[in-house]
Amino acid sequence: MANAYTNIVRDGLWDNNGVFSMLLGMCPTMAMTTSATNGFGMGLATAAVMAASSLLVAAFRNAITQEVRIPVFILIVATMVTLVDLAMNAWMHELYKVLGLFIPLIVSNCLPLARLEAFAAKAPIVPAFLDGLCMGLGFTIALTAIGAVREIAGSGTLFADASLLFGPFFKFMELRLLPADMGVLMMILPPGGFLVTGLLVVVKRLLDLRAGKEIQMSGAHAVA
Structure with missing residues (x-):
């Protein structure tokens, strides 16, 4: 059972990552990753929806x-x-204003519906909840990574305005890594989203291939 849960976690976070492996949820991925902060917020909202929906x-x-x-x-x-939208409007209003229309559009995101059909509808409560949560967190990781690369290359910052959106505790996350005049404007425009997403998909595929080769090599040595 523990091994099954480990597989669910690994699938959600890496092996079957919604963005980098299945290329689902491209609309919010392109629109909300102009910064790591926006990507992180959008990802967490989606993760909450996926975990609760899978449970039900x-x-x-x-x-x-x-x-x-x-x-x-x-x-x-x-x-x-609707519940997440109301909660964010009440307790995270600044982030709610930034994410705007894309919170209701989670309903039309392919990823939650795909996981409900493929897993939650056929699984017990605990594995289904874990799958929804990990798929949502994998989506969060993907959006945050894409947003971080685009923000650094485009603005020279990382997690800009995190304290305004999430609260003063997140002030330590706000970093300036490059001078303001070194940013590449294209990276925070739509073409930059497609470029960075494509490059990160390639990086993941290369890492998977390398890991597969290392496993094959270790297995060959064990046989020998």
């Missing part, structure tokens, strides 16, 4: 018939998005 779908999976499963899944996701 798994809990009621035996009562949801095949004929109505998709409308029910969408209704559950929409309900969770």
